[in-house]
Amino acid sequence: MLDLLFYIFIGVVAIQLVYYSLVFGRFSFSHSKETNPKKIPVSVIVCAKNEAENVSKFIPLLLNQKYPEFEIVLIDDSSSDNTLDIFEEFEKNNSNIKLVKVKNNEAFWGNKKFALTLGIKAAKHEYLVFTDADCYPETENWLQEMSSHFTMKKTIVLGYGAYEKIPNSFINKLIRFETLLTATQYFGWAKIGKPYMGVGRNLAYKREEFFRVNGFIDHMKIRSGDDDLFINQASNNSNTTICFSKNSFTYSKPKTSFKEWFTQKRRHISTATNYKFFDRFQLSVFYLSQISFLILALLLFAFQYNWIAVGSICVGRYLFSWISLGYAASKLKESDVMYWYPFLELVLIFTQLNIFFTNLFSKPVHWK
Incomplete structure (x- = not known):
């Protein structure tokens, strides 16, 4: 069972690296x-x-x-x-x-x-x-x-x-x-x-x-x-x-x-449900890969599964995403937020999860 979780974990990280290199990287590393x-x-x-x-x-x-x-x-x-x-x-x-x-x-x-x-x-x-x-x-x-x-x-x-x-x-x-x-x-x-x-x-x-x-x-x-x-x-x-x-x-x-801010983001995320299918799909895949990465990493660490392998993958993932977003942050004059990157990402992921469930049960308020 833990071996299966580990292979799924590798797959999730691979998806994330595709996003950070081939998608985000098209902007991050461009001129x-x-x-x-x-x-x-x-x-x-x-x-x-x-x-x-x-x-x-x-x-x-x-x-x-x-x-x-x-x-x-x-x-x-x-x-x-x-x-x-x-x-x-x-x-x-x-x-x-x-x-x-x-x-x-x-x-x-x-x-x-x-x-x-x-x-x-x-x-x-x-x-x-x-x-x-x-x-x-x-x-x-x-x-x-x-x-x-x-x-x-x-x-x-x-x-x-x-x-x-x-x-x-x-x-x-x-x-x-x-x-x-x-x-x-x-x-x-x-x-x-x-x-x-x-x-x-x-x-x-x-x-x-x-x-x-x-x-x-x-x-x-x-x-x-x-x-x-x-x-x-x-x-x-x-x-x-x-x-x-x-x-x-x-x-x-x-x-x-x-x-x-939470109220504002509820409006933005509710609108995204009306995007074209491919756009909804790719956004969902990225978000699911983010939260899956966290959950699977915590489970593997909790069950003490090959700490060196799991830890190395986590470090590699964070270094690569840090570099990719760091280049983008430099272009957009937001470099200071990258000092807080891992913690900000963690808070944002669970905030978005909270917004998703909140929007399921109530509609956000829109234009004034």
């Missing part, structure tokens, strides 16, 4: 391609609901982008605070700002996808760059970096949406580690030619891609997924590329409590 700056006009889309404090700070950073021709489409999604007042003031003082006012629609009440659809249709330019109301670009070259990856064939650009660092905060390290791992996955699969998701905090695509799949119509009733479900449906090997140059990052304020 950022040199791109030529483009001068194509772009529309920056920002959808906000009760984000008065954030938009007053972050819209000026969008206005300060060094880019020859762009407009900012501000979408107020029926805010109950003074978000609309702030947007109107920006529109009055800036000729390149267009305001879209969304009133509650009985059929699409509280649905961000409905609001975004109106904003996309109102945009003046064909190339669209998306970010969230609580996000800001790290540099004034963000638009230049993202738009430089558009070509005649590449009409979807997946960027990196990071979270601010909070010193001496374990939950902040956990959030940023999870964000790093997720980005390494979707960048890696995109490099292979199987893109499956992107994040609305930093995303760009040509409007024709939106209309090609009839916008969000196939998943309009699902409150979340204006970014990842759309990309899962619209992206493919020929039309999608990635942008991970350091000037292209956006940053968001992270949750500061485990409870808030």
Whole structure:
């Protein structure tokens, strides 16, 4: 029986090494391609609901982008605070700002996808760059970096949406580690030619891609997924590329409590159940290999089965995954979280397991 467990353990580790080398490694060990700056006009889309404090700070950073021709489409999604007042003031003082006012629609009440659809249709330019109301670009070259990856064939650009660092905060390290791992996955699969998701905090695509799949119509009733479900449906090997140059990052304020972050992740994970079969399958295989690795290693150690062999395999697995994720972390300016890697991975695995069982019995709350 223990021999069988050991062979299964070897198989699980082999699966993990395939992911960390052949999938994640496609991003981790790659180099950022040199791109030529483009001068194509772009529309920056920002959808906000009760984000008065954030938009007053972050819209000026969008206005300060060094880019020859762009407009900012501000979408107020029926805010109950003074978000609309702030947007109107920006529109009055800036000729390149267009305001879209969304009133509650009985059929699409509280649905961000409905609001975004109106904003996309109102945009003046064909190339669209998306970010969230609580996000800001790290540099004034963000638009230049993202738009430089558009070509005649590449009409979807997946960027990196990071979270601010909070010193001496374990939950902040956990959030940023999870964000790093997720980005390494979707960048890696995109490099292979199987893109499956992107994040609305930093995303760009040509409007024709939106209309090609009839916008969000196939998943309009699902409150979340204006970014990842759309990309899962619209992206493919020929039309999608990635942008991970350091000037292209956006940053968001992270949750500061485990409870808030747990609620946020419940929404994200529930959306993933609507991905294409292959994407659900590969994500499930990776997660099952993670938790199986831990359980089998603990069982083999508990029954004192060939400690040297089991220990050597564990050490090899951790060293290889540490190197693979470490290279990705360096690219995405998240290297500090890798000092905590084994412990952060352990906490994340069991947090995801908790989320899975919690979502089985109750539905997460979505857009505000």
